[in-house]
Amino acid sequence: MRRRIVRTLTSVLLAGMMLFAAGCDFSTNSGKAAKWDQQAGTFSTKHEKNGDALKEKNELPGDGIITKAQMKTIAGKDGSYEFYSVDSDTGITYTWIYEGKKIQKPIAQRMKVLFPKAKTEEVKESANHAAFGLGIALEKANLAAPVKLTLSLPEKLDADSIVLCRLADKKPEKMCDVSIGTDTKDGKEITTLSFSVLEMGDTYYLVGGKTNADETTASGEAVSDQTDPDKTASDQADPGKA
Numbered sequence: 001m002r003r004r005i006v007r008t009l010t011s012v013l014l015a016g017m018m019l020f021a022a023g024c025d026f027s028t029n030s031g032k033a034a035k036w037d038q039q040a041g042t043f044s045t046k047h048e049k050n051g052d053a054l055k056e057k058n059e060l061p062g063d064g065i066i067t068k069a070q071m072k073t074i075a076g077k078d079g080s081y082e083f084y085s086v087d088s089d090t091g092i093t094y095t096w097i098y099e100g101k102k103i104q105k106p107i108a109q110r111m112k113v114l115f116p117k118a119k120t121e122e123v124k125e126s127a128n129h130a131a132f133g134l135g136i137a138l139e140k141a142n143l144a145a146p147v148k149l150t151l152s153l154p155e156k157l158d159a160d161s162i163v164l165c166r167l168a169d170k171k172p173e174k175m176c177d178v179s180i181g182t183d184t185k186d187g188k189e190i191t192t193l194s195f196s197v198l199e200m201g202d203t204y205y206l207v208g209g210k211t212n213a214d215e216t217t218a219s220g221e222a223v224s225d226q227t228d229p230d231k232t233a234s235d236q237a238d239p240g241k242a
Contacts, residue, residue: 060085064112064139071106071144074098083111090115091154096197102145110141113149116203123165123205127172131209132159140201150194151206152183157191162208164195178206 053073060066060083074081077100084095094113114137124133134151162180165172181192193206 054081056080057082057084059083060111064110066109066111068106068108071103071109074100075103075106075144076101083109085112087113087115093152095150095152097148097150098145105144107142107144109144110139110200112139113137119167119203120205123167123172124207127165127205127207130207132157132162132207134206135203136206137203138197138200143197143200147197148194149197150192152185153191153193154185155191156182156189157193159191159209161211162193162206165205165207166202167205172205172207175204178208 052070054066054070056079058066058081064085066083079100081098081100082095083098084093086093092115096109096111116135116137118135120133120135123135124130127133136151157180159180162178164175164178166175167173175198176195179194181194183190183192
């Protein structure tokens with residue numbers, strides 16, 4: 001009698017365990033088996049972050065990172081795609097502009113821009129005493145495609161020639177010319193500076209000023225405002241020419 005009761009209880013326990021195992025499916029809707037997360041004490045599954053489809057104009061997140069999955073949504077497509085943010089310290093709005101057709105191998109992009117003041121005055125002095133100087137720090141990263149960076153300054157700049165430089169042997173070396181434009185913000189005219197980004201991972205400098213500042217006196221004579229009458233306008237804008 002006692003043995004029969006033990007056998008019955010054992011059968012009931014085994015049946016219960018089988019039902020429990022059948023009812024507990026440790027998997028997710030994606031079909032991937034869940035793994036035990038020892039730190040969290042729960043089952044979890046790793047999901048690749050899906051990229052939200054990008055629009056023609058996109059505000060950058062705080063860290064300035066656009067994921068590979070997001071870049072895939074515009075790769076090979078027609079049109080231009082803008083990514084913008086405002087630097088709270090300087091009030092400068094910066095905008096990265098990509099052409100979708102030129103993005104062949106999408107990768108994550110690091111687009112946060114900082115505007116450090118360190119060494120800017122020294123660079124201006126070395127660049128033929130340039131009137132304008134601005135440091136631009138770009139995080140080291142590979143570019144998914146050729147890209148243009150536009151800076152919208154908070155005011156109008158009195159300059160007609162600006163170049164992008166990097167320091168080489170502690171001296172500014174010209175990388176490319178910068179396009180100077182104008183725009184309107186909050187009812188006032190401001191200056192925009194645009195250039196092609198050729199590399200990342202360093203602090204670069206925009207330097208320049210007013211090189212063709214001819215003013216007319218009351219008598220109608222033109223007065224040159226060049227810093228050095230022996231230098232041409234292009235010489236003064238180019239730090240490589242002293």
